[in-house]
Amino acid sequence: MRAVRVPAFMAALLLSASAAVGCVATIPFREMPAHDYVADTGEPLRIVLTDETGPDPAWHGAVAGARDAFAAAVPKLRFDAAPADAHIVIVVRRYTDAAPPAIDGYRFQPGVGGFAAVYDASDKACNFPPSPLPLNCSGEIARAVIYLNDAIPPGPEIEERRLRLMLHELGHALGLTRHAPTVDAQALADRYGW
Numbered sequence: 773m774r775a776v777r778v779p780a781f782m783a784a785l786l787l788s789a790s791a792a793v794g795c796v797a798t799i800p801f802r803e804m805p806a807h808d809y810v811a812d813t814g815e816p817l818r819i820v821l822t823d824e825t826g827p828d829p830a831w832h833g834a835v836a837g838a839r840d841a842f843a844a845a846v847p848k849l850r851f852d853a854a855p856a857d858a859h860i861v862i863v864v865r866r867y868t869d870a871a872p873p874a875i876d877g878y879r880f881q882p883g884v885g886g887f888a889a890v891y892d893a894s895d896k897a898c899n900f901p902p903s904p905l906p907l908n909c910s911g912e913i914a915r916a917v918i919y920l921n922d923a924i925p926p927g928p929e930i931e932e933r934r935l936r937l938m939l940h941e942l943g944h945a946l947g948l949t950r951h952a953p954t955v956d957a958q959a960l961a962d963r964y965g966w
């Protein structure tokens with residue numbers, strides 16, 4: 773039984789990475805939870821996660837750490853898929869408030885930590901206008917773009933804060949709608965039928 777809920781999508785606030793843990797929810801779907809992925813089969817979910825944050829290594833540890841944390845907690849996730857075989861293709865990019873990404877239907881507010889833009893197999897947005905669920909997005913997640921804001925304040929534990937942000941956004945990219953820096957293995961299992 774999959775509950776269809778209207779999630780309150782929000783960008784992650786820089787200082788709220790450990791707050792705002794609301795009800796567990798995932799992006800609902802009509803037929804398939806990911807591109808060419810049939811739920812309840814127990815098949816591994818094949819993912820391509822590409823770090824496109826560039827040669828500056830600032831975000832590299834967080835991207836790899838979040839990937840490893842999800843892989844360790846959820847054995848069904850396979851992050852080593854070839855692009856042609858992938859159910860979900862995720863790229864990770866960085867940006868600055870001075871030059872925020874331009875994506876149709878979403879406005880980057882200065883100071884937010886980041887945002888995960890999730891798209892279905894028809895490339896319709898699943899978690900921001902103009903395609904609010906369940907009107908347009910089928911819920912069949914095919915790709916996501918994670919945007920990480922370089923405005924993250926320097927200081928103690930910056931690596932941990934980068935990791936928490938990336939964990940939060942990677943969860944969104946896989947269909948979680950909660951705002952939390954945790955790996956919700958049960959919610960993923962429920963959504964994909966493991």
Ligand SMILES: [Zn+2]
Binds near residue numbers: 940
């Ligand atoms: Zn969030």
